Every structure is written in structure tokens, then in C-alpha cells.
Amino acid sequence: MVRPEWLKIKSPDPEKMQQIKKMMDKLQLHTVCESAHCPNVGECFGQQTATFMIMGDVCTRNCAFCAVKHGATDQLDSAEPENVAAAAATLGLQHIVITSVTRDDLPDGGASHFAAVVKAVQHKLPHSSIEVLIPDMAGDDKAIATIVTAKPSVVSHNVETIPALYSRVRTQADYQRSLNLFRQVKDKNPDMVTKSGLMLGLGEAMEEVTAVMQDLHSAGCEILTLGQYLRPSKAHIAMERYIAPEEFAEYHRIGVELGFRVVVADPLVRSSYYAGEAYREAIASKYKNIGGT
Numbered sequence: 001m002v003r004p005e006w007l008k009i010k011s012p013d014p015e016k017m018q019q020i021k022k023m024m025d026k027l028q029l030h031t032v033c034e035s036a037h038c039p040n041v042g043e044c045f046g047q048q049t050a051t052f053m054i055m056g057d058v059c060t061r062n063c064a065f066c067a068v069k070h071g072a073t074d075q076l077d078s079a080e081p082e083n084v085a086a087a088a089a090t091l092g093l094q095h096i097v098i099t100s101v102t103r104d105d106l107p108d109g110g111a112s113h114f115a116a117v118v119k120a121v122q123h124k125l126p127h128s129s130i131e132v133l134i135p136d137m138a139g140d141d142k143a144i145a146t147i148v149t150a151k152p153s154v155v156s157h158n159v160e161t162i163p164a165l166y167s168r169v170r171t172q173a174d175y176q177r178s179l180n181l182f183r184q185v186k187d188k189n190p191d192m193v194t195k196s197g198l199m200l201g202l203g204e205a206m207e208e209v210t211a212v213m214q215d216l217h218s219a220g221c222e223i224l225t226l227g228q229y230l231r232p233s234k235a236h237i238a239m240e241r242y243i244a245p246e247e248f249a250e251y252h253r254i255g256v257e258l259g260f261r262v263v264v265a266d267p268l269v270r271s272s273y274y275a276g277e278a279y280r281e282a283i284a285s286k287y288k289n290i291g292g293t
């Protein structure tokens with residue numbers, strides 16, 4: 001399939017790319033931008049923005065869409081919380097997005113490490129907002145409580161696709177478990193801003209995507225991102241089709257109608273793409289509702 005015009009990617013500034021890569025290497029940090037072959041890496045690194053991927057660059061799961069390595073994991077780096085904080089300060093980030101590989105090998109799924117990173121960043125950058133994009137933590141309520149108690153500004157978890165495709169796309173995941181995560185977060189802190197994302201183009205029908213959007217909204221999810229799935233390599237699950245920008249616009253309309261605070265739907269959208277803007281919009285919508293205007 002020939003890549004359509006709307007998916008043409010801006011070429012990265014090699015100097016700016018190198019600067020970020022060098023700093024991350026020096027601090028032994030990883031970004032999901034590089035590990036997951038994000039198409040926006042040139043644009044984001046060019047704007048001195050990146051999404052940290054903590055707990056190593058090897059995942060215990062093997063999702064069919066994901067370019068992150070899988071296999072035997074590394075030991076946790078006790079210096080990582082301070083190093084993430086230092087890198088975020090160097091980049092001057094006002095909204096820090098932190099994700100991780102899935103660590104089913106750790107007793108708490110890595111929740112306490114997530115909390116330590118959040119606290120280190122809060123300490124170093126008290127005026128910044130922090131978004132954690134977490135794995136499903138195997139549905140462990142205690143692990144989810146550990147993360148919520150650390151008080152990030154946003155808890156995000158991507159459902160990625162429609163339930164009918166889970167057996168091919170997210171074999172070790174469970175749609176209901178992922179949905180329930182939003183209820184677990186809201187139970188612990190009803191004010192926590194919540195977010196999820198889906199990738200499209202894997203063969204899902206519009207009604208199926210709309211049903212997932214309804215499920216997410218009912219579970220307490222407030223920000224939704226939708227973007228085009230791009231196959232990282234021939235070893236990954238094949239894409240079925242390109243979704244036109246007009247179809248993304250229709251999803252945006254449906255999401256707004258369903259009541260999401262913010263819907264970001266566009267071919268190149270990824271859950272951390274302009275995440276700070278989406279967060280600020282969600283907060284503004286919250287206050288607008290409280291103020292009744």
C-alpha cells in the first residue's frame with residue numbers, strides 16, 4: 001500500500017535528534033519514541049520533547065503491533081527516578097509523559113518504581129504536570145493504588161484496539177481488565193484525569209470503535225486519542241487500511257458527542273503527541289463545567 005500524503009513525515013533535524021539521544025544515553029534512559037519507532041520522533045525531538053520509557057527497554061509481553069523488544073528483562077535502575085527528573089529539567093518540559101514496558105515479572109508490576117519516578121520529577125519540577133501511561137498492572141488494585149497515590153496529573157492506559165482483535169493484537173491483555181483500570185483509578189481518586197488511546201487501521205468497523213469509545217467513557221476515561229496504526233516491520237501484524245483524515249474527524253465528532261473532555265483524532269496522533277495541550281484542555285473543560293459557563 002502506498003503511504004498517503006497525509007502520513008508524510010517531517011524530516012528530523014539530525015543535530016537536535018543527536019542532542020536528545022546523547023543525553024538519554026548518558027543517563028541510561030530510554031524513550032518510547034525511539035523504542036516504538038514513533039513516526040513523530042523527528043518533530044517531537046525537534047521541539048525538545050520526548051516520552052520516557054522506564055524499567056528498561058525489554059517488555060515481558062509480545063503485542064503483535066509493538067516494536068518494543070521483548071524477552072528477558074533488566075534489573076530496575078535505582079538511579080532512574082533521579083535521572084528522569086534531571087532529563088526532564090534539562091529539556092525544560094512542562095508536561096512530562098512517562099510510560100514503561102510491561103513488567104509482569106515484578107511483584108507489583110513496577111508500580112512502586114513508577115511512583116518513585118513521579119515523586120522525583122515532582123520534587124525537581126514542582127510546577128510541571130506529569131502523565132503516566134501505564135500497562136494494565138495485571139489488574140492489581142494495590143499496584144494501581146500505588147500509582148494513583150503518587151499523584152501524577154494524568155493516568156493513561158491505552159486499550160489500543162477493539163475487543164474482537166485482542167486475540168491477534170494484544171494476546172496477553174484483556175479488554176475488560178483494561179476498561180476496569182479506569183474504574184479502579186476513579187474509585188481511588190475521582191479527580192484524577194484519565195486518558196486512553198486506540199490505533200486504527202487493523203480491520204475494525206466504525207461501530208466497533210464507537211462501542212469501545214462508549215465503554216471507555218462509561219468507565220471514566222476523559223481524554224481519548226485515535227491515530228493510524230503503522231506496521232513497524234514485516235514481523236508485526238499487518239495493517240488493513242489507511243483511515244482518511246475525514247474519518248478521524250468523524251471519530252472526533254462522535255467522541256465529543258459521547259462526552260469526552262478532549263478527543264485528539266488524526267492519522268499521526270499517538271497518545272503522547274502534544275499531551276500537554278490535551279491535558280490543559282481537559283483541565284480547562286473541568287473548570288468550565290464547575291463554573292457552569
Ligand code: SF4
Binds near residue numbers: 034040042049271
Ligand atoms: S508522539 Fe509521543 S512517542 Fe511519538 S515522538 Fe512524540 S513524544 Fe515520542
